[in-house]
Amino acid sequence: MELTEEAKAFLKRTGETSLGTQKSVKKIFQLTECSDQQLNAPSYRGSSGMFYVTQSSCEIVDELGRPNLWGKCHRQIWYSKNGYEREPIDSIGLRRMSYGVYIEDALQDNWKKGGIYVQNNIKIRAHEYNVSGEIDAIVFDHEANHPVIVEVKSGYGYTFNKNVFGKSNHLYQSGFPHRDYIMQVMWYLHLRKPIEKIHGDSPYALLYYIDRSDCRDKQFAIELSDGYTGRPAVMNQYGIEITPNPAYKIDNRACVRDVEIRPVQGITMERIIQRFASLSLKLESDEPPEREFYLRFPDEMAEDMFETGVLSRSKWNEHQKDKSAPVGDWKCLYCSFSASCYPEGVDTDLSADTNLANRLVRLTTQEGEQFIQTGKLPTVA
Ligand code: SF4
Numbered sequence: 001m002e003l004t005e006e007a008k009a010f011l012k013r014t015g016e017t018s019l020g021t022q023k024s025v026k027k028i029f030q031l032t033e034c035s036d037q038q039l040n041a042p043s044y045r046g047s048s049g050m051f052y053v054t055q056s057s058c059e060i061v062d063e064l065g066r067p068n069l070w071g072k073c074h075r076q077i078w079y080s081k082n083g084y085e086r087e088p089i090d091s092i093g094l095r096r097m098s099y100g101v102y103i104e105d106a107l108q109d110n111w112k113k114g115g116i117y118v119q120n121n122i123k124i125r126a127h128e129y130n131v132s133g134e135i136d137a138i139v140f141d142h143e144a145n146h147p148v149i150v151e152v153k154s155g156y157g158y159t160f161n162k163n164v165f166g167k168s169n170h171l172y173q174s175g176f177p178h179r180d181y182i183m184q185v186m187w188y189l190h191l192r193k194p195i196e197k198i199h200g201d202s203p204y205a206l207l208y209y210i211d212r213s214d215c216r217d218k219q220f221a222i223e224l225s226d227g228y229t230g231r232p233a234v235m236n237q238y239g240i241e242i243t244p245n246p247a248y249k250i251d252n253r254a255c256v257r258d259v260e261i262r263p264v265q266g267i268t269m270e271r272i273i274q275r276f277a278s279l280s281l282k283l284e285s286d287e288p289p290e291r292e293f294y295l296r297f298p299d300e301m302a303e304d305m306f307e308t309g310v311l312s313r314s315k316w317n318e319h320q321k322d323k324s325a326p327v328g329d330w331k332c333l334y335c336s337f338s339a340s341c342y343p344e345g346v347d348t349d350l351s352a353d354t355n356l357a358n359r360l361v362r363l364t365t366q367e368g369e370q371f372i373q374t375g376k377l378p379t380v381a
Pocket residue numbers: 073074075076291292293294295331332335336337338341342
């Protein structure tokens with residue numbers, strides 16, 4: 001049987017070239033091919049027309065004082081809602097995504113056997129904000145006698161290990177959850193009252209991680225400072241709030257500039273809700289909103305990121321050597337609409353993207369506070 005182009009491409013990626021040219025001598029059922037066809041089969045996915053909690057975002061000032069964005073780029077959502085063609089995901093990408101579901105299913109089985117399972121895939125709707133979502137599971141802490149909302153995430157690789165488990169992570173040495181997932185869980189906490197009416201008070205939620213390469217697991221607990229609103233407190237398994245490492249500059253030899261390390265400023269439930277309100281307005285326009293991430297960091301910013309230990313040496317070298325290299329935010333690198341958004345690639349004119357330019361500076365804590373209040377950078381005398 002002749003291999004599909006996709007199968008040949010896969011074999012090439014794995015370094016296997018001989019099979020692609022072999023002729024079958026016996027008719028063998030091609031389970032791999034069937035599985036791929038099923039993965040790629042078109043399926044109808046109705047939409048409620050609401051936003052998803054996974055589309056959350058929030059303008060913040062990060063740990064090093066740089067105005068930044070947590071979460072989804074509004075321009076990306078605008079392209080998606082306006083029917084722009086997105087780059088297709090290949091079978092390997094689709095299979096990788098299904099792994100998350102397999103893991104959730106297996107975990108739920110395990111929690112059922114353990115007698116702590118309460119419910120799974122709980123749909124939530126907040127009509128007042130036009131936002132919906134689905135909680136992975138609720139388990140029950142019999143000792144504390146209350147339910148616990150759980151969001152399951154899995155991943156693998158260097159960045160996952162660094163971010164979640166803290167390997168070579170000088171900012172959060174014991175790891176920290178993905179920012180987008182923190183906002184997702186904040187929504188569950190914000191909207192949990194109907195769940196509590198049935199199952200009882202649920203003061204915090206858990207983000208449960210599994211490393212798909214070696215099966216290590218890890219959990220983070222998240223609660224909101226005002227119960228149902230406010231800022232998120234991210235805690236380790238002992239209930240201790242995780243804060244960025246104040247000795248970052250000493251611990252990270254790659255950091256040769258002065259930095260003031262502080263907890264992220266501006267991340268609150270109220271500001272996430274406001275961002276959805278501003279998204280609704282942007283979606284009424286025929287023109288896409290401003291870009292919110294860099295396909296390639298401007299030179300000055302890349303240099304500052306390198307000298308504060310945020311940009312790796314290999315990325316910095318690539319940025320220096322090749323003026324057309326897309327060394328920028330990973331959000332743009334993985335964005336399905338980057339060809340539409342950056343039509344000239346890294347040479348695209350960004351002069352109209354004034355909000356993006358806010359990211360070029362690093363602010364003191366006080367300036368950061370001012371920026372969060374006003375949305376404007378402090379004026380330099
Ligand atoms: S390429 Fe970057 S800026 Fe453009 S839509 Fe995608 S994430 Fe947003």
